[in-house]
Amino acid sequence: MNYTLTKNTRNILFGMMGLGVVGLIYAFVAGIEGQRIWANLLVNGLFFTFIALAGTLFVAIQYAAEAGWSAGFKRVPEAMGQYLPVGGLVILVVLAGSAFHVNHIYHWMDDYLTTEKTTVQDLRAYEEGLQHHAAHAEHHDAAAPAAEGHGHDAPHAEATPAADKYVSEAKFPVGPEHDLYAANYEKAAPTDSIANPHFDEIIAGKSGYLNKPFFFARAIIYLAIWIFFTWFFRKRSLAEDLAGDEVKHKKNMNASGWFLVFFAVTSSTMAWDWVMSVDPHWFSTLFGWYVFSGMFVTGLTMITLISIHLKRNGYFQHINENHLHDLGKFMFGVSVFWAYLWTSQFLLIWYANIPEEVTYFQDRWENYKVLWVANLVINFIFPFLVLMSRDAKRNMAYLVVAGVVIICGHWLDVYLMIMPGTVKANYGIGLLEIGMFAGFAGLFGYVTLNALSKAPLVAKNHPFVDEASHHHI
Amino acid sequence: MSNKVIYGLFDDEEILLKSAKDMVSKGVRIKDVFSPFPIHGIDPVIGVPRTRLAIMSFIYGAIGLSLAWLMMWYMNISDWPLDIGGKPSQAFYMNLTAFIPVSFEMTVFCAAHGMALTYLIVNSLYPGQQPHNPDNRTTDDKFMVQINTADNKKTAEEIKSMLSSTGAIEITEKEA
Structure with missing residues (x-):
């Protein structure tokens, strides 16, 4: 059975994209500083690229672990990965804008x-x-x-x-x-x-690492290889539907190992390059993992939300509360993991109180106090309490509420990574920010759901698809 | 009519599960099942309610967190204000960052130990406890169903015939 992108859903997604355009027009009319618009472009470019990348990561992990439970909805993370070229292009535009001094993000x-x-x-x-x-x-x-x-x-x-x-x-x-x-x-x-x-x-x-030729070469290599693997996994998975042998599954399994090794390194270096170098004087050794944990929890939440959307629209009848329970556990667990890394980074810097390190948090404390505290409450305390019980994780309504909050919360997290280093105190969360977030969410939703509608929703010849339908916890 | 305890021995857990489902659907109440390993899906069949250990774990964790904060508040704020990293903040919430590791450890410590001890006590597993296991073979490769006639309207003979017709390899009976 194929998913059909209904007119209704399409109109909502286009409406969100329209809101993004309205936000941009408003920014130009109201004379909002160009740097703030560029910084917003980077925040949304990174945020949704991270979600797409987490989709491909999820597929690779399931292959590498030979996991059975996820075989029923693996087309969802596969489709999310299809946004990678679009999101990568947005990031490259911002990077190039910096190199040509159109903006001063980097x-x-x-x-x-x-x-x-x-x-x-x-x-x-x-x-x-x-x-x-x-x-x-x-x-x-x-x-x-x-x-x-x-x-x-x-x-x-x-x-x-x-x-x-x-x-x-x-x-x-x-x-x-x-x-x-x-x-x-x-x-x-x-x-x-x-x-x-x-x-x-x-x-x-730092110019041995942070110089333009090497920087752009890295950016292009990361994106090219991530996109290659995303394409490879999906191509083999779709071919498997027709062929029905396990050769393609094994190929994907081997490829996932290579992808995970590549991802382990590049998820850190990508975070240093694209996020941490916004504050080029400052550094933190676990920054890459911090960015990764946020990326992973957002991606898992997006998988959950799209699966629930499909289930509510009459698809995905084979996905029951047992699968949702596991996804909920993932959301809960990785939210805690994110908070663990957040605390590990903050705690040492706060304790040592070394000026060149502490400026990072000082910028946030002085100018972004409310958002900075809200970040921790929304992304840790809220999911921790809401998703703690078994019943909540098996209930679609709870998962949707927690999921929407987590998505918005991690957008705020990326916002707090980029904004203080680019616009200092000249930030705001107004029509521009909300419009661009909605616009990119619409774009991401359209690309993902469109990709989803292009292939059968269930990978019928996947060796674990039967096992997945009997998943019971 | 005297109360009797009937034991049905099986050599495969799938057969036991099928037999239990069959008997429960005919109104038999099963007292307990003995098995060398957890049988997937047996709990709802024989009417074992979901564990409430998770709720206790949350309560133990909350107690641990409270104890940790009380201890650190008394030691590092109230009794002997601690100067952390030269920061002139001696209010509890301002020094909270320094207390996070201990808060975490105490929460986990109390939740884990509380859960383990509760589990052992609720299951009557403590030193000097006599084993309840009716047959040592159920610790190796056999599976056993226990049915008490006191719980059931059916007679011992009816239950025994149901057990043997659903695949029990050995049926024993004793006075309760």
Whole structure:
């Protein structure tokens, strides 16, 4: 039996995409700073790509573990993976925008910061550019302090007294970036070679890894190989429906091992590249796993929600509360795992109180206090209490409520990873943010459900599909 | 009519399960089943209610968390305010981050030990306890159904004939 994307569902999804367009138009009309729009694009690009990637990860894990229980709904994560090329393109657009200085999301891509020697005329030209940007940003958002308009994570020259409480003497070992130095060299000849006052020692020290050619090569390799495996798994799985032998299943099983090894490494490096390098001075060794845990729980929640959607629309009669119970356990368990990593990261930084590490949380505490606390409540305490009991995990209504909250909560989590490093205090959750979230959700939903309608819902020759229908816990 | 206990011995758990289903559908109440391993799906057939151990686990966990917080509040906030990492915050909620590992450990400790002890007590498993097992073979490769005539309207003879017709390899009877 095939899933049909009904007119009704399609209209809802297109309506959500329309809301995204409305949000964007509103942002341009209201003159919202370009950096904030780009940052939103990155948040949604990452968030939904993560969900798609988690779909492929789920398929690979089920193959590698030879799991039987999930065979009945494996077309759902397979279809989710089909969004990877779309989401990857969105990410690449933001990355390219940064490389061509259309946005300043990835601040370290500014080559001038890693140039040790410069000339007086180059310095002058660079600082005129800075002033131009600052004026531009001020024009767009009069309320924002001009220096913050760049969204660079420069140390605040005008740090508030409250900030000093946490980071006494918190000066990075680099010059304050938005101070202008050209005036010091009025008498020098334009071609005189001088030490670059904007030279950023920390970013320069990381340039062996964080440099544009290597960065883009990595991004393309990650996406290409993830997409290749997604395509490979689905192609073999669909071919298996027609052929009915186990050769293709074995091929997928072998491939899943390679994918998992590749994913284990790239899920971390991808998080460093695309998320952590938004704050290029800061680093955390478990950041990759933190991003991974959020990605995994969102993906599992999406699988649950789509399966429930299919069940409520009369498909998936073979999926009963036993399968939902296992998915619910996954949602519960990985939510706790996420909280475990969140705490592990925060606890050590909070305890040690080292200025260069603690700035990350200081930014969030000073400017994002309510959202930052809400993140933990929504993504840990809520699913922990709601999904704890067995009955809740076997009940579709509970799973839908918890699932929607988890999806929104982890969007907020990604938002909190990106925004403080890109727009500092100039954030907001308004029509732009909500519209773009809805728009991308609609796009993701359309791509996924459309892919789902293209293939039979049950992989009938999958060796475990019978076992899955007898799953009982 | 004297009360009797009837034991039916099976050499396959699938046959036992089928037999139990058959007898229960005819109104026989089964007292208990003895097996060397858990038989999947037997609980609802013989009317064993779902365990409430999970609820107890939550309560034990909550007690553990409360004890942990009380202990840390008394030791590190009230009795001897602790300066953590040079941070001038001596309120419980401000130092909570430092207390997370202990809170977690105490919650798990109390929940786990509480559950294990409850399980052992509820199942009468403690030192000096005499085994309830009617036949040692059920700890090896045989499976046994126990039916008490006191629970049933049917006579011992009827029950015995039902057992033998559904595949029991040996049927014994003793006075209750």
